Amino acid sequence: MNGARAPRVLVLAMDPRLTMDPDPAVPVKRQYRRIIGLAGHFVAEEGAEVDLVTAEPGGWQKLDERVRLHRLDQAEARHPLPWLEHTLVIRVPRIVVRPVARLGRPGALLERVRTRVSRAVHRRLFVPFYRHVRPHLLAGIARRRVLRDIDTGLLVRVIVMDRTSVPLGRRLARLHPDLVVTTRQVRSLDAKP
Known part of the structure; x- marks a missing residue:
């Protein structure tokens, strides 16, 4: 390494059961595989640091261990x-x-x-x-618990994977206008939003 920090990608998958895919017949297992594959691609192929934010406790066994998983389900239960x-x-x-x-x-x-x-x-x-109410509640929990640990200055891309994640993605786009916040699941750091 030449001392430069790796780019950072934030994947928001608060509720993978509520997909952004217009086809409601997309199975939940396929949505989990899509999220895990996308996060794994950015870690392995692009050399990025990846943070995955979710409110679902299970289904992440096949996630690459280099991906930082931030679970909000316990904080949501205590709300x-x-x-x-x-x-x-x-x-x-x-x-x-x-x-x-x-x-x-x-x-x-x-x-x-x-x-x-x-x-x-x-x-x-x-x-x-x-x-x-849940998307806004989870956005507030993520803002307080997760975003304080992530250096948003190094973020190059935020990928919103489901409808529940939209309020947090919208807030990040407003706070950081130069940041790419997208629902497109393109496997490249250089892709246009």
Whole structure:
């Protein structure tokens, strides 16, 4: 090496299940392979330092060990919003129903009703709301936990792999106008955005 630092590539794959591909039939396994292959290419062929930011805990076993994996799933689970929803929708009703649930058949019926109502509130109210909030929540977590450890001055390319990663990619593009932020998965550091 001549003392120059290797270029850095940031791959944003917060939720690989929500692909940028217009074809909804793209299997999840294929999306993981695409992300892993792209990160591996930049490390092996281009000699770049690659950081992969994700909120998915699994599926990264075949990732090249030279790629720095930044997982946000634990920080997301500790965030006050999901915690508050779980407390209000599941824990508190369970505590309220628990003394009655021990009373035999009427208690068992009440417990089933509580379970059904809690699930319905979670699926029909919280999940649709959280689907819209999650990309911004993850962008904030990544900004606080990951971007402070990455020298953005050395970044040459940010690749946004899914819809959940768009808010963080947009923020990086606004903060660093000379940085290439793209959804194109071109395997070259010199490619146009």
